[in-house]
Amino acid sequence: WLTSLKSSRRARKCAPNSALGQRLFGETILGLTQGSVSDLLARPKPWHKLSLKGREPFVRMQLWLNDPNNVEKLMDMKRMEKKAYMKRRHSSVSDSQSCESSSAGIDYSQGASPQPQHQLKKPRVVLAPEEKEALKRAYQQKPYPSPKTIEELATQLNLKTSTVINWFHNYRSRIRRELFIEEIQAGSQSQAGSSDSPSARSSRAAHSSEGDSCDGVDTEGPPEGKPSGPEADEYSNATTKSQGGPAESAFEAGEEALQGARSSEKAEPFQAESLEDTDDEGRLRAQRQSSPPASQRPGEALETLPNSATEGDASTSAASTSVLTGESSYKSKESSEKISSVPSTSSTPAAGSQKANSLQSLFGFSEAASSRNTRDSSLRKKKAANLNNIIHRLEKAASREEAVEWEF
DNA sequence: TTTCAGTCAATATA
DNA sequence: TATATTGACTGAAA
Numbered sequence: 001w002l003t004s005l006k007s008s009r010r011a012r013k014c015a016p017n018s019a020l021g022q023r024l025f026g027e028t029i030l031g032l033t034q035g036s037v038s039d040l041l042a043r044p045k046p047w048h049k050l051s052l053k054g055r056e057p058f059v060r061m062q063l064w065l066n067d068p069n070n071v072e073k074l075m076d077m078k079r080m081e082k083k084a085y086m087k088r089r090h091s092s093v094s095d096s097q098s099c100e101s102s103s104a105g106i107d108y109s110q111g112a113s114p115q116p117q118h119q120l121k122k123p124r125v126v127l128a129p130e131e132k133e134a135l136k137r138a139y140q141q142k143p144y145p146s147p148k149t150i151e152e153l154a155t156q157l158n159l160k161t162s163t164v165i166n167w168f169h170n171y172r173s174r175i176r177r178e179l180f181i182e183e184i185q186a187g188s189q190s191q192a193g194s195s196d197s198p199s200a201r202s203s204r205a206a207h208s209s210e211g212d213s214c215d216g217v218d219t220e221g222p223p224e225g226k227p228s229g230p231e232a233d234e235y236s237n238a239t240t241k242s243q244g245g246p247a248e249s250a251f252e253a254g255e256e257a258l259q260g261a262r263s264s265e266k267a268e269p270f271q272a273e274s275l276e277d278t279d280d281e282g283r284l285r286a287q288r289q290s291s292p293p294a295s296q297r298p299g300e301a302l303e304t305l306p307n308s309a310t311e312g313d314a315s316t317s318a319a320s321t322s323v324l325t326g327e328s329s330y331k332s333k334e335s336s337e338k339i340s341s342v343p344s345t346s347s348t349p350a351a352g353s354q355k356a357n358s359l360q361s362l363f364g365f366s367e368a369a370s371s372r373n374t375r376d377s378s379l380r381k382k383k384a385a386n387l388n389n390i391i392h393r394l395e396k397a398a399s400r401e402e403a404v405e406w407e408f
Numbered sequence: 409t410t411t412c413a414g415t416c417a418a419t420a421t422a
Numbered sequence: 423t424a425t426a427t428t429g430a431c432t433g434a435a436a
Contacts, residue, residue, distance in 0.1 A: 021424060036415055038426055051413060051434090124418050125429055144411090166430055173412065174428085 020074060028077050029064045030057045043177050046184065127167070131157050135167050143172060 026037035040057060047055070064070050127135070138145060138153055145153065145168065154161045 022426095023424075032414095033416055034425070035417065035427075038424095039415085039428095042426075045413095049413095053434095054414065122430085126419075127429080163429075167428095169411075170429065173414090176412090 020071070024074065024078055024081075028074060030060050032057055043181060045177060045180055049180060125159075125163055127159075127163075131159065135164070135171070139168065139171055143168075 021034075022037040022041075023034040026032040026034055030037060030040075032040070045054065047058075050058075067073065134157055135153070138149070142149060150161055150164045150168070153159075154164045157164070
């Protein structure tokens with residue numbers, strides 16, 4: 001597996017032959033590109049904030065997790081892909097040779113440019129740090145600048161107007177997502193009553209420092225980094241929802257949606273809220289009740305997901321109780337190593353751990369003790385917790401008897 | 409028309 | 423080489 005050769009030496013060591021890459025997983029299972037998968041895993045949105053389309057990848061993920069032979073099938077796909085690639089490569093080598101020999105007869109007068117495709121392709125704009133800083137400062141003053149302001153900014157920075165517009169769109173959108181995560185973190189921290197723990201502080205510090213991305217909302221808006229203007233309303237709605245009700249994240253709700261869809265065809269397929277009363281949900285609830293005390297509120301975001309596979313293992317249980325919070329126990333290499341040794345409850349422990357390793361590699365977070373900056377470590381923690389949840393579900397799925405139809 | 413969610417894909421980083 | 427970041431784009435909603 002190519003992924004097993006990635007920078008994570010530990011992952012390589014743990015799962016030399018079973019690593020799943022974001023690209024393969026995304027393109028094969030989710031129908032997304034690698035970048036989208038990375039984004040999705042690093043910054044999942046609360047389920048209730050996802051549109052129907054946004055929920056699709058999580059439902060697909062859940063379907064895949066429910067397939068007992070998921071990893072094996074993916075491996076087969078990979079093998080086939082590799083075979084096809086080798087075949088293509090082989091034939092293209094001979095093709096190019098024949099092309100070269102025949103190209104002498106090609107009439108180049110057809111196009112003025114020898115490589116029109118290259119000319120059509122717009123070069124990617126890369127904003128310089130000072131340009132970004134200037135845009136951030138502008139955002140700080142006006143998150144929703146008028147066309148005139150945009151025009152001025154574009155002129156000042158020597159950028160296209162569309163680039164400035166896009167930058168504001170992207171920045172607002174990405175800040176919003178960071179805020180969702182922060183909000184969930186805040187909720188789980190107050191829940192766990194450990195908001196003053198060093199790790200909690202460092203997590204928050206990491207977030208605020210990362211965000212220069214949040215500087216815009218900190219200064220002008222209300223306290224707690226909430227944005228002003230139209231976004232403030234939306235933000236407080238999200239806040240209210242996540243605090244008053246479940247800040248359910250996509251990973252958990254995806255399963256509920258799936259189960260609900262199975263149990264009731266009439267129900268709106270991905271409306272998690274409408275699925276609360278299904279049998280499977282009841283089963284979920286029962287499992288929740290047996291979860292460690294850290295997770296009290298039913299329907300809490302991923303942090304409340306019980307991990308039956310890891311019950312008894314303090315470090316992993318702790319990790320599973322704080323998904324998305326950056327508050328997991330994956331603070332060190334030591335704890336990270338514990339993840340890889342999560343005991344499997346599946347009927348085939350070896351297969352289970354292989355799957356776990358594959359997924360661990362997919363979510364690529366194993367080098368917790370690296371010397372990265374705090375932002376990376378915060379992200380890793382989030383992903384670690386997400387992964388733990390996935391592993392748990394995978395193992396649950398592996399031990400499930402019902403066969404789920406596999407579909408590519 | 410504007411804003412947003414979701415995504416792609418080029419590029420940067422590890 | 424795998425993953426993370428980010429400018430640009432699309433389609434839907436307001």
